[in-house]
Amino acid sequence: DIQMTQSPSSLSASVGDRVTITCQASQDINKFLNWYQEKPGKAPKLLIHAASNLETGVPSRFSGSGSGTNFFFTISSLQPEDIATYYCQQFDNVPFTFGPGTRVDI
C-alpha cells in the first residue's frame, strides 16, 4: 500500500500569510494526487486535482505542485474562511489512501 504523510499536522497563521503544506508518498505516484478541504460538519471538497489543477470555482489563492513522491499545497494569502483541515490523497494505486490531514487555524 502507498503511505501518505503530511506536514505539519497543524499550523496557526495570520490573515494574509502564505501557508504551505507538504505531502509525501511512499512511492512514485506521478501526479495522481488530489487536495481536499474539510470543514466541520461538511463533506470534503476537492480543491486541486492531479497535483496542480485548480477546481472550477476555487479561489486562485490555492495552488498545488509536485510530482513523484513530493507534493506541495499553498494558500498564498490566508483568509478567515480557509480555517479547515486539508488532506492529500493518492489515486495511483488501490487502496486509495489519504494523508493524515493538516489542520489550519488563524
Place this chain on the structure above:
Amino acid sequence: EVQLVESGGDLVQPGGSLRLSCAASGFIFSNYEMNWVRQAPGKGLEWVSYISRSGSPIYYADSVRGRFTISRDNAKNSVYLQMNSLRAEDTAVYYCVRDLRYSGSFDDWGQGTLVTVSS
C-alpha cells in the same frame, strides 16, 4: 447539478448488519465509477470500496474486505454498501463519492450518513 444523497445510516449493535444507499442525480450514472469513503469521529478519511461503471471490477480496503459488499443498480441510479459483521471501529460518517476524471479521483461527494456501532 450533481447530487449524491446517502441514506441508511443508523445505530446498530456489534455483529449486526446495515445497508447504505446512495441516490445519484444530475448526471448519467452508468458512465461513472463510484466509491464509499468513511470518516470515524475525530479521525481522518479512509477509502472503503470502489465499483466500476459496469459493476466489475470491485475493490475493498483490507479493513472491510469479506464483511462489506458494494453494488450498484444503473437503472435506479444508485450505489449500495451492504455492511455485515459490524464492529465498533466501523462507526463513521460514510460518504458516497463519484470519480469524474480518474479511478479514485473522488471528484464529487455526498453529504454523508452516520453509522454508529454500539451496544
